[in-house]
Amino acid sequence: MKFCAETFFTPAGINDYLAYLASSYETARIADWRPSGCVCVRHDIDFDVDCALWLAKLEARHGVNASYYFLITSDLYNVLSRANSRAIQEISALGFEVGLHFDPTVYEGADAKAMHDAYLREKETLERVTGQPVVSASLHNPSTLDELPSLAGVTNCYDPPVFKPESFLSDSCKDFRGKDPFTFLEGSAKESIQLLLHPLHYYSSAGGGYSLSLSRCFAERINRIDRAFRGNRTYQAEIGDQSLLEVLCATQRGQVRS
CATH class of the missing domain: 1.10.287 (Helix Hairpins)
Incomplete structure (x- = not known):
């Protein structure tokens, strides 16, 4: 298949991509990462829980395995609201991994212990929502951080061996940085790929931004x-x-x- 940005970032575009992904590669959750042979699909939920559930239902129909990461400290959504809690629980019930999207900038000035304690509180909050242990986490906007905090007890999406720049593909800012999201996956046979897709990018029926x-x-x-x-x-x-x-x-x- 040929990549076209104008049609890719639409519901139809992501539907076709997921169909291609499911039929051509073995997909896995971040928690199930292994050195080679799979595409680990990851979704950071920065803005809205509804679009996360929408994408999860689409992925479930295609048989795509994935991990969804939710912010506890978001100004834009509340994981503890009834509607959002139910949506997150439904995503978990569909078989997807639910992990923590941790934003260290909320705790500006915190020392290592205070940062670790904050991370544990957030992790426990999300575990109460799903009733399942959180076994992996992703950092929010890591490129803006001077130093990446340690997230003990979980798989960190930005720690090796799960993360390597040469085997990482992200749609951040609707820009794959010159990489083709179809052909790039071919390398997963030798080294597993981490694929980051943001549900919001595909949520408009008309596309267009x-x-x-x-x-x-x-x-x-x-x-x-x-x-x-x-x-x-x-x-x-x-x-x-x-x-x-x-x-x-x-x-x-x-x-x-x-």
Whole structure:
């Protein structure tokens, strides 16, 4: 298959890629890494849990094994909310590994012991959500860190032998850095490859960039707020039969015209 960035970062594009991946290679979770013969598929969840569940269901249909890493300290989603906890539990129930996406910058100025204690607290929080032990972890934005913290007791996605620059492929910023995501996998026969894909990149039905993917996420969150407020009679009287999303879009169009 031939790589085309314009069509790759779409639901159809990732569906075709997963079909190719499942039919051509043996996929594995990070926890099941071995020196050669497999593609370890990894997903860092930086923004939204809904798109992670969407991709997990797609991967499950194709029989792709993968690991999903969630931020405990995210400003953008809460792993302990009922909806997100259930989504993460569903991902785990589908057979995927759920690991910790650890952001050391949240603990700026912490010494090694304080950083380790924070990591353990986050790990235990995620374990309470899934009811399963966390056996691997990935670091958030490691390229911005002066020093990578030690994550004892788990497989660290950025520690050798799991991580080697020459056998690592990432779609960060929707850019494979000149590598072809199809032909690059051919090297897995000699040395296992770690493949990092961010679900948000494939979440827009129209493709066309981050704005459309984010718009879908925002729309889902607005609809969730709408449902939560429907028991408020004052809100119900104001909104009526319209959805909150419809009201906000109409308001925005009015502001643009004025």
